[in-house]
Amino acid sequence: MKDFVFSQAKLRHPDKIMRLSRLGAMFPSRLSFLRSLTRQLISDRSTVSRPHWNIDEDGFGTAVYSVTVGGHTYSLFSITKSLEPEMRTDRVIAEAWDAAFVLYDGVPDASEIERLSQNAPLQEAGRFTQKDLCLSRANKSVRLFDQIVASLRSGTGLPMGMIQSIGYLMRTTAVYGNGKFGIADRREIEARPGLQGPFMAEMLTVWLIRTFTHDLVEHVGGSQLPDIVKRQLGIGNSTGLGMAPFLVSHPLLLHSWMVCRETALARVRVAEIDLEKAAQLVTLSRRVAQHLLEWNIPDPTHQSRIVKLRNEWANLTVGLSAEVLNKNSALDCLIYKSELGSQDLQELTVSWMLEPFGDLVDGLAECMANPHALALDPAMSCDDLRKILVEHCGYATEVDFTSPHASEQFWYVSEAKLEPRIGKRHTELGADRESPLDISRQIHALAQDLQGQSGPIWQFLAQVPRHRLAVQRVQALVHNPYSEIRDNLVDGEMAPIDMLRCKLSFFGASKFDPKSQLWTRITLAQGAPLASDLAAGTARDDWWLPVSAP
Amino acid sequence: MNISENELKMMVLKACRGIGLPVAQAQEVAAAMAASPWALKQLLTQLAKPILTASFDFSIGLDIKNAHILRDFWACADAAYLASPRVCIRGVSSCDVTEALARYRGVSVVAQGEDLLVMVDERPMLKPARCEVAPDEWQQLETYAALTYVPETDASRLVGAGAGLTDND
Known part of the structure; x- marks a missing residue:
């Protein structure tokens, strides 16, 4: 086997990168876990089956989806129940949800479906087994779900504006893994092909939930959505403080994530860029502009950041062409130019720049898991x-x-x-x-x-x-110089939303929609390949930053 | 109760913090118990012991008096690992917990009269796994863990976490 040694620029210094404000400006990239998962599904030629479907005409009941990844079969168990509007809250204090899910190791038989039917709706109050790999729940975006059902039933036009602006039929409010409530420990699956990377089981859960939401709305609506519309429907997520401490309590893992991303950038900055990749970057720069235009949120502070970013992006990419990019140091120059702008611009530029360079970047995803715990060097003086x-x-x-x-x-x-x-x-x-x-x-x-x-x-x-x-x-x-957030996490000005955005960007989240400094909504897998794309062999790893008409 | 490795680890970690152990030591106890859940019953005994101010003599290695095994074992393991001539914990007897901590850190413990000697060992580490835990023992761990929880007030409920009280959209 040939060994490859990649040239790379100097890594950006952790004093600059590991600040809360910059972590709070991160965007998804091709190193994000959902991207790694869909690449794995594509390379495995995975197909999704639906061995169990017992959903009534109102959309309530149980379903099972199965998929093989890395030689192992996993199944998503789904259960939906009627939920009174006053019970529908995304907060962790909730005790009922529109839907509950378990990622199951294998294919559940009738007795296991019965067990899961009893326990999954209870979530934290339920009890789970080693066969259960992830536990999740979700609430409907009621407006969008009902509108699409009405359109499908009546045969009238779909609410494309809402589909684009909301971007999901359901949003998860928790995705639990690693032993919680009795489910399997990560140790049980961490060596399995396809699930070695961080949060791969959770990402598979999320991607399958998205598939279920598509089928559910079609079932209740009585007809099919076009695939191009379904690709626009990702899966939402509502995330609060529960996620924030993870980055602090897993310093070596945080280092692995960050150093992989920084290494990817360092490689790309000095990479030779051919006309094809240059043209790809130009195309992607237009996608970025469109994405930013379509990303509108109620919070005035964050919306003003988006508006500023639109202008900065336009300035950064003005006059950009494949010929301009096809020159030595062109990418490095763009990085320097981005540093004249906001941290939002800088981090968006990094994610954009990595996108055409799968050959330099994707292998790093294998280095993003880190099984080690902190250890003391007792001999140090x-x-x-x-x-x-x-x-x-x-x-x-x-x-x-x-x-x-x-x-x-x-x-x-x-x-x-x-x-x-x-x-x-x-x-x-x-x-x-x-x-x-x-x-x-x-x-x-x-x-x-x-x-x-x-x-x-x-x-x-x-x-x-x-x-x-x-x-x-x-x-x-x-x-492990990227192991610490280099800020004071108890300062009066500290905003947990920055920690949430960092972690969620590694998941692959886009369209951050902060509702306060403590919680945010996001969209996952919007634009990602569908199960039918996998089956048809047409799935592509080209869905960075969702836009309405890719 | 059938408990996952991570559940046990997190519960022991919180229980140790609940009695006032520093977090790094609590983490190590938790990792050790996840690999040796058979020591859980005696861990409860150790958790109930008061944490006193220990005294240290480094003249011929390490000699500790008034040790709390969950807090001070780790310094002893460090000393043994560095081949200190003699590592002695005064007034502590060998038990399941000392054995579990020792196996986790790659050292051994030997009783010498009323004291415990800690030495380097080559035994392989035990692998953590799911385990059965007696409900009453789990309940006692939860009681200690609860010492780290903060009771909710109406105000903290509203401002302390995220998301809306209803999310119909």
Whole structure:
């Protein structure tokens, strides 16, 4: 086998990249997990079957979809029930949903369908087994679902404006994996072909749910939607704080995601670009412009960012042609040019630039899983640890934590739903039970207590054991420089929405629609291949940033 | 109850934090228990013990008095790993928990009178897996874990999380 060594530019510095504001400006890319999944489905020539369909004329009942990935068959169990409007909430406090789902290992028989029918609608209150790989639930976009049903029944025109602006028939409000509520641990499937990457089982769940929503609306409407319309219908997601701590509690995984993305960019910046790829970038730049025009959201702050980005994109790409791009350093120059604009522009440019370079980028997706846990180097001297603090941790050590504003917020787990929340330290109760997401503050405290210490770090930690986590994380920065969000996560100005957007962009989310600093709606898999595309052999890995008329 | 590895790990982590263990030590206890769930019953005994201020003597390796095994075992494992001449935990006897922690960290524990010696070991690590947990033991873990939860108020319910109270659109 031939070994390839890729040329690459210098990686962007973590001090620049790992800031909340930049993480909150990220876009999906061809390294996003849903893209990796659909590439896997295409390369596997996977086909989807529907071995069970027991849905009544109103759209209520059970269904099972099966698909083979990497030699293993997985099935999505779906159950829909009538839901009173006042019960329809996307919050984690909800106790009923329009639909519930389980990704099942294999094909469930009648007794397993019965078991899943009893437990899936209960979600967190249910109990699951090792055969169950993911658990999810979703609520309808009632307006769009009903409008499409009405159109299908009457044979009148479909509500294309709504289809484009909403982009989904249902939105999931949670997709649980890795052992939650008794389902299988990730360890059980992490070595299976096709599911090795992060969140692959969850992405497969989401993609199959989308397929189910298409079939459901067609079933209730009594006729079929054109494939071109179905491709426009992704699956929505409503995400709150529950997702935010993950990036903090999995520092080495975060590093793997970020370093792969940065490596991809570094390769592309110095890549030779032929006319075909140059032309592809020009075409994609027009798609970006259209996507930005079609991305409209109610929140005025975020909408103004989109409007600004439209203008910046137009300026960045004015006069762009295949001939212009087909020159040495053209891409590198574009990156530098984008840096004159907003972080939104810079990160959009990165995602855009990666798109034609599957040959340089896609292999990196195999490096995005990271099974390792933080480990302590007990032999390191206090002096050497201090040097790392100086070199890597200015974002923490230079914060003035004597200012109440610097620790105004605190993370906690609510007693009622066992979900992460965020509170105001100086006005709300509960800070004494704070979740340990205040990494900057912990590193700052470590730096303070380390003053004047000498000898190996294990002796220091034996006497001051509370600093063990901070030491582990600081040590990890030497070889995993993208492992920490380089900001203060308890600062009064900290906005969790930035963490949500980072993680969701890695999932492949687009059309971020923040409803506050604490939660957002997004669209997943809009424009992605359909099951019928896979069956026909016409599925393509070309659906970055959905637009209405691709 | 049939419990996934991750459920056990998360519950033990929270229970350890609930009694006031620092988070890194709580994580290590959790990982050790996920690989040795047979030690769970005795973990509950350890969780109930008060956390005292320990004293340390580094003159011939490591000698600890007033240790809390869940908090201080890790420093002992570090010392043993670095081939310290002698690592001794005073007044602690060998039990399922010390064995579980030792297996997780690749060291061994040997009772010497009323003390425990910690030494490097070559035994392979145990592999975490699903397990059966007695409901009453799980309940006790939940009680400790609950010490990390913050009770909800009307205000925190409205502003602390996301999404709308109804989402009909």
